[in-house]
Amino acid sequence: MIVLPNRLNELLNDVDEQRAALIAVDFAEHAIQIQASLVHPRLLEVTTEYLSAGREAISAGRAHQRLIHADEEYFRASWEFASRFEPTQLGNSAVMFGCQRMLEEAGARSKAARVNPTCQYIARTAQSHVGRWHAKHAAEGADRRRADRAARWEEARWQLLHVISLVPNPFEGGDGEA
Template sequence: MIILPVRVGELLGDVDDTRAALLALDFAEYALDVQADALDPRLYAVCRAYTSAAREAVGPGRAPERLVRASDEFFTVGTEFPGHSAVTGVAEWAVRIGCQEMLEAAGALSPASRIKVTVRDVATRVQSDLGRWYAQQTPDDPNRAKADRAARWEEARRQLLHIITTEPNPHTS
């Protein structure tokens, strides 16, 4: 039997830092989009702005003003909506993978708030979060645990396909 979450983890262990940061953002943005209806529109907008600004910063390797502003807005607006960390937390993790040092250097994050997180952690968290979210969509179903497992499996499949379809061919240019 092929265990898709294991294969996802193996593949993610082989990507370079830039690719890991971009894949983490891809996974987080997908999770945000799936669960968008569960978020206040303003909170969703700042989450997407934060991940989008991070994506722009990963390539050059420095924190542009847009990323610093997006970080401030993300944390400010986030405090207005407690209880959404299951959805917004994965966005924070994804941004931290590629931008934590940049944000610290820009003074937008304190080094004391540093977290160690990997793209594998983000992938696993998205699988878990979406599994739980899909299971909660059918609260009267006696097989919610089965729905959770099935959704986690499908998310691992989606991630695996995403990794494969976006992986650059090492034999060109």
């Protein structure tokens, strides 16, 4: 049997740091979109902006005012809507994976508050969130554990296919030999 989370983990070990950070944001965004009904609309809006600003900063290799503002807004909204913000914590972890050092260098974050998420952690947590969401929303009389496991597997499949779709072809652009 192919164990998708294991294959995904192997692939993520081979991805460079910047691409892993972008992938982590994609994983978080996908899981949050699935669970959007659990999140207050304002918090969802702020989280979406936070992920987008994080993606932009990762691509640029530095924090910018948009990220700093989005970071502040995310934390303000997460306190305001604390009872409905669990799915968005994954987005924060993804942004911290890719942007924490940048935010520290910009003076927007303290090194004392450092967290050390990994892309693999984001992937596993996204699978878990999606599984729980599907179990909770399973049809009446359905086996909720089975629904959870099936949804986790499908999320791992989506993640695996997503990573594969992002891997550049080494034979395009003159970098590889034909």
